[in-house]
Amino acid sequence: VVDARHGLEAQLHRDGGAIAAHQPQPHARPFWDALDEGRLMLPHCPVCDRYELPGALVCPECLSLDGPLEWREASGRGRVAAFVVFHRPFHSGFDPPYNVCVIELDEGPRMIGQVAESAPGELRFGLPVKARFEHEGNLPVRFVADSERLP
Numbered sequence: 358v359v360d361a362r363h364g365l366e367a368q369l370h371r372d373g374g375a376i377a378a379h380q381p382q383p384h385a386r387p388f389w390d391a392l393d394e395g396r397l398m399l400p401h402c403p404v405c406d407r408y409e410l411p412g413a414l415v416c417p418e419c420l421s422l423d424g425p426l427e428w429r430e431a432s433g434r435g436r437v438a439a440f441v442v443f444h445r446p447f448h449s450g451f452d453p454p455y456n457v458c459v460i461e462l463d464e465g466p467r468m469i470g471q472v473a474e475s476a477p478g479e480l481r482f483g484l485p486v487k488a489r490f491e492h493e494g495n496l497p498v499r500f501v502a503d504s505e506r507l508p
């Protein structure tokens with residue numbers, strides 16, 4: 358089953374040809390709900406002013422138990438920190454060539470994502486990107502080159 362709502366946590370199965378999604382953890386629900394609304398939400402530590410990836414229950418930086426992590430809207434902007442381009446079919450849900458990138462968000466956390474519509478040779482380390490929210494396909498959010506921040 359290809360589940361667009363949970364694509365970022367998708368697990369690839371070579372045999373079944375389907376993208377099986379993990380059930381989102383209840384404490385990560387705001388992240389997935391926000392994607393449906395075209396927003397990127399991240400947990401934020403009010404003690405040390407640091408953003409985390411969804412799933413964190415306690416700030417791994419300061420381990421503070423003084424207050425819970427609170428959800429804040431992120432800019433959706435970042436830069437490509439690493440990438441790989443697949444030229445062979447690995448999974449029926451993705452037609453080659455396709456890329457898998459590590460996106461370093463402006464807020465700090467690094468998340469796995471895909472840069473859409475990248476021309477050959479455009480994808481590079483440090484490329485500024487911004488989130489594009491999609492309601493079809495197998496990923497709820499992809500990134501595109503951020504034309505406003507291209508050098």
Ligand SMILES: [Zn+2]
Nearest residue numbers: 402405416419
């Ligand atoms: Zn903290």
